[in-house]
Amino acid sequence: MATSPRATQQKFEPWTDPEAKPYVRIEKITKKFGDFVAVDDVSLDIYKKEIFCLLGASGCGKTTLLRMLAGFERPTSGRIYIDGVDMTTIPPYERPVNMMFQSYAVFPHMTVEQNVAFGLKQEGLARAEITRRVGDMLDLVKLGQFAKRKPHQLSGGQRQRVALARALVKKPKLLLLDEPLAALDKKLREHTQFELINIQETLGVTFIVVTHDQEEAMTLSTRVGLMNHGEIVQVGTPSEMYEYPNSRFVAEFIGQVNMFEGKLIEDEPSYVRIGSADLDAPIYVDHGVSSAPGATVWAAVRPEKIQISREKPDDADNWGAGTVRDIAYMGDVSIYLIKLDSGKIVRVTQPNIFRHADDRITWDERVYVHWHATSPVVVTK
């Protein structure tokens, strides 16, 4: 998983600061369409200059939430504050918010320049000011030489940048992006991701991005809010979401995971031991769980945190025996699917550190999988 480029810069974690004031406050928002609850009692605090990703499968309510921030839908109950001002009932054309639509919604009857100038003309700015700001913005998104073209003469990626420029040129307090990269091919998508982050850092605008692509969410965001059935299931930084999922749903949605169901045998504040029918040995985890002994829990282990060996591990815990069912060579890593004696399939990824190795584990070999006590995360739901 890629990490946010912010990790390498100075620490940007306003959400850990109790003094920091949220820039966008979503307070107990519910949206119903007839009997269907699209967004269910969502509360979120988003801070200035964040790139916040609303992640979820289609139909989870993330787009409805975004449209309520833009003003296209009115919440059934709850309130939305932007920079301290109640925006719940303000129409979209009076909000200090701009949106980049999934379909881009570039005006087909206007040139690139006219599209970008549209919002500024609407504000009634002076002509010279408009020309200057449109020019600057087109340079920023590298569309300067396409200023006079009509949208149908542009590629998908260029149209995406027109939509971005048109929204950003208004200097919004908040930019909403609905699946901004979904229509681009893989190479262009990766490139645009970083470009988007650079532009966001240059202008210091707060971004809220809706996406169904967990990789996109991980790369772009300062924090991710994962949604399911209209509810926010977990909010956290990309690494928190990956390493400390709070439920099976989160663990399975973000990245790949092996899930072992079992019962708590030992439950101490500093460690737990779980008995699972899937494995030959108990699972030992070096952190406590707030659950009663005998309760059903799940231990989630990421594929890259598992080792494969031909020899039986010395440890009493955290291993299972099986045979290699399948190997997928991906270049940087290889994926092994190992069928344990219990019938459970375990997914393991191993980095391909050496270009050539004669002694690689191969199909139908008898192997052991094992992991460290720090690797599993225990979830109770």
Added chain:
Amino acid sequence: MRRFKRLLPRGRTLVTTVPYLWLLLFFLVPFVIVLKISFSQSAIAMPPYEPLLHWASEKMLQVQLNLGNFAFLVEDNLYWKSYLNSIFVAGVSTLLCLLIGYPMAYAMARSNPSTRNILLLLAVLPFFTSFLLRVYAWIGLLKNNGLVNNALMAMGVIDEPIQMLQTDFAVYIGMVYSYLPFMLLPLYSNLEKMDLTLLEAAADLGCKPWQAFVKVTLPLSLPGVIAGCLLVFIPAVGEFVIPSLLGDPGMLMIGKVLWTEFFNNRDWPVASAVAIALLLFLVLPIMYLDRAQNAANEEGERT
């Protein structure tokens, strides 16, 4: 066998050839005949004009082109007035159709899909009855002891009937009523396929709903407006039935003049000249405009 197959016209050529042959036979040939008659001299004969070609001597074939019919159109101001009045009446009718049709088409396009089909059906429902019958029905409605006058008198709004039949008002009623569907359908099909997120984008960029309409919906619906206006204007200029049934007998309309020349005066050459002039002055420039518009559209859609 294969060679034989190649000799047969392909399906696509066949499909396009048949309508073209049809047009050639039933549009171009009659047109050439009318063009021919417009250059001949009227005569008391059967048919009532002299042939263009005749043998001057045994070995000399003479073509006699009579330009007098066209000169006559210019000299007699009846024709000019009729042309101008026809254009005026057609123009006002087109404008009225647009003013009524645009909001209707807009409402249809924005209604929910289940009622949309019903509304569309209602719009084309008049076509289930003959055009002529529908115009006759308006006589029954508008005449002095007709439905409208009787109703108004029964309600006590008026004391004696208003003269509506045989006025310009009746002509406009008939025109707008008959041609409204031709405005409605192209406008509807244009507005219906519009991407509504464009309006959201406009709102997002600071447009109030009416501003979004003026800046986005209206310019994008222009091809539909032009198509609708042409579909109404072109037939309305030459309209003959509506002004003669509902209008003042003295009303000058080029369609009526044509009829009079042809049937009452039996002056086929002048009638033909009127028809050719109508085609040259009005229909050709409009057709050219329409084609230019289509070409521009096609370029616009190519992505």
